[in-house]
Amino acid sequence: MRYFTCHCCDNRLFIDNTLCQSCHSELGWCSACQTISALTPLGDGRYHCSNPDCVSLLVKCQNYAVENVCNRMIPLHSAEAGIVLCDCCRHNRQIPDLEVDGHRHRWAKLESAKRRMFYTLDLLGLPHEVDPQKAPPPLTFAFLADEVPSDDGEWQSHHALDPVYTGHADGLITINVKEADDVERERLRRDFKEAQRTLIGHFRHEVAHYYWDLLIKGHDEEAACIAVFGDHNSPSYAEALERYYAVGAPVDWAERHVSAYATMHPWEDFAETFAFYLDMVAVLDTAGNFGITPTGYEEDLHAMLTTFQRLGMALNEVNREMGLVDIVPEIITPALYAKLEYVHELILRQRLQAPAN
Ligand SMILES: [Zn+2]
Ligand SMILES: [Zn+2]
Ligand SMILES: [Zn+2]
Ligand SMILES: [Zn+2]
Structure with a gap:
């Protein structure tokens, strides 16, 4: 995750902020410039994005203005077309x-x-x-x-x-x-x-289960499930679930799986692996943006994992100093690497195929 800078006072802002603690400007996420931005009120619930390179006309998402559980803005033209909720x-x-x-x-x-x-x-x-x-x-x-x-x-x-x-x-x-x-x-x-x-x-x-349905089901099931994660048709999900809650994970689960729960069924193995991949990308993106590590997300999985493990070791120790649970408890074995490689390539492939936005 990035941090942001208040355009009114140069204060550092974060993704969940709704008020600048320094200049007391109201803040909101502007989808046009993809930043947490100070809001210049124009009356009638309309605002300007204060980013001088953007200055989009905005209104608050209804869940921001009324419910106070969101901090995202909607372009004024979308609001005028009847859209009340943010993306x-x-x-x-x-x-x-x-x-x-x-x-x-x-x-x-x-x-x-x-x-x-x-x-x-x-x-x-x-x-x-x-x-x-x-x-x-x-x-x-x-x-x-x-x-x-x-x-x-x-x-x-x-x-x-x-x-x-x-x-x-x-x-x-x-x-x-x-x-x-x-x-x-x-x-x-x-x-x-x-x-x-x-x-x-x-x-x-x-x-991750959603992306299994979207990107793998009917497209890549053989390669995904049989070659990398095992056959999702046998045993059935219901049988696997019953068995898992009866006998639990095998004692050596960490040699092939990212978590004990991942042993339950190939679908859960994929979901746990995919979730770990998202964890890694989010942590590397944050560390990269704060200048802690030289790179954030990149296309070389091996480089990402090396940086993530080095960072994870330090973060785990920092957390232990503060009496908190480990941030990166996972151990990357060759079997787990192969699963992560599958997820990595699935995402890269999807990005290459997606129409330019
Ligand atoms: Zn400010
Ligand atoms: Zn903006
Ligand atoms: Zn919203
Ligand atoms: Zn699941």
């Missing part, structure tokens, strides 16, 4: 029930993670269409709850709510709102013996 919020099919105490705050955390995911997808030139006419299936999100927190903070099942499973089906990514509760997510991380469990990690994992 991130437009993907939402269902938002949390805002009558439930705390859900607005949890929704804001989900949106923040979603915006970061979209930033990385755009960096890689990965398509994410919302219009079903243009590229089926459209990518949509549902943030749902099957439990609600009681006054003492304990989550309790609610008879009126259907069970919610975080997952992906036909372009719809469902995330259980409970994942945005730090205590609950940490409890689940411990129960499932995971090295990490984060909101952005959920988005990166689930969007």
Whole structure:
């Protein structure tokens, strides 16, 4: 992720900011110049982007102006054509029930993670269409709850709510709102013996299933699943799921997989590997932009992995100094390298084939 500079006062700005702490300008993401920019108010909810090279006419996304869970702007001409949501919020099919105490705050955390995911997808030139006419299936999100927190903070099942499973089906990514509760997510991380469990990690994992459908299904299934990840038709997903929760991962899972969960089924192996790749790209992009490493994202996987592992070793040690979990717990074995190579080439190929935007 990049950082940005306030055009009014030269203060450093970050992707989630809505107010410049130095000059107190309101801020928003301008899609025209792809920056967090100070907003010059023009009245009637209209603004100018203060980037002198841009000066686009903008209005706030409805989820910014009304709901306070977004910081993106919409071009005025799009708003006049009836578009009220930004290019991130437009993907939402269902938002949390805002009558439930705390859900607005949890929704804001989900949106923040979603915006970061979209930033990385755009960096890689990965398509994410919302219009079903243009590229089926459209990518949509549902943030749902099957439990609600009681006054003492304990989550309790609610008879009126259907069970919610975080997952992906036909372009719809469902995330259980409970994942945005730090205590609950940490409890689940411990129960499932995971090295990490984060909101952005959920988005990166689930969007990987979307890209399997979009880029591999019917195009590259043989090469992907049989040669690299194993046969996704045998055992079936249902059989694999039952087996995984009965006996767990093999003890030597780390020799061939990025996580224990990746051993469950080839689809989960692909999703975990793809999510790790997105983690790596996002971290390298950030480190490159802050001048910590010489390069950010590049086309040589070996160079990326070398930089990422060197950086990861330092970041892990920094985190341990602060009593936090390792940022990069993964070990790159030859088997895992081959899977990452597949993901890397899939993304490069897709970028070369995509029509110039
Ligand atoms: Zn400022
Ligand atoms: Zn702009
Ligand atoms: Zn928005
Ligand atoms: Zn999955």
